[in-house]
Amino acid sequence: QVQLAESGGGLVQAGGSLRLSCAASGGSFSPDNMGWYRQAPGKQRELVATITRPGITNYEDSVKGRFTISRDNAKNTVHLQMNSLKPEDTAVYYCNARVLIWGVYRDYWGQGTQVTVSS
Numbered sequence: 001q002v003q004l005a006e007s008g009g010g011l012v013q014a015g016g017s018l019r020l021s022c023a024a025s026g027g028s029f030s031p032d033n034m035g036w037y038r039q040a041p042g043k044q045r046e047l048v049a050t051i052t053r054p055g056i057t058n059y060e061d062s063v064k065g066r067f068t069i070s071r072d073n074a075k076n077t078v079h080l081q082m083n084s085l086k087p088e089d090t091a092v093y094y095c096n097a098r099v100l101i102w103g104v105y106r107d108y109w110g111q112g113t114q115v116t117v118s119s
Helices: none
Strands: 003-007 010-013 018-025 033-039 046-051 057-059 067-072 077-082 091-101 104-109 113-118
Touching: 003 091, 003 104, 018 033, 018 091, 018 113, 033 067, 033 077, 046 067, 046 077, 057 067, 077 091
Parallel strands: 010 113
Antiparallel strands: 003 018, 018 077, 033 046, 033 091, 046 057, 067 077, 091 104, 091 113
């Protein structure tokens, strides 16, 4: 069973920065894709950024140029550096890990970390 532990959320003023981190543990399988999703009040969960094991990244349009996703495969960790934060970035951010287990991809989620950006 893969477990994800997130850290780094908090309250920041518009224009500020935060860095989210997520560590995967448990099981004997290394995640293929890892990523960050977010869910604002009254909205559906949406993709923020993903990164493959070789390092190919994908970003939601509104965060391109402001957020950077990175990972350390040796430590099974993924990070999200968030710069130039805007009030509309306020949401609960969830870490995701996609693991190939016996030929089937399984998604694992962290508990979520709150990011609040004040105007």
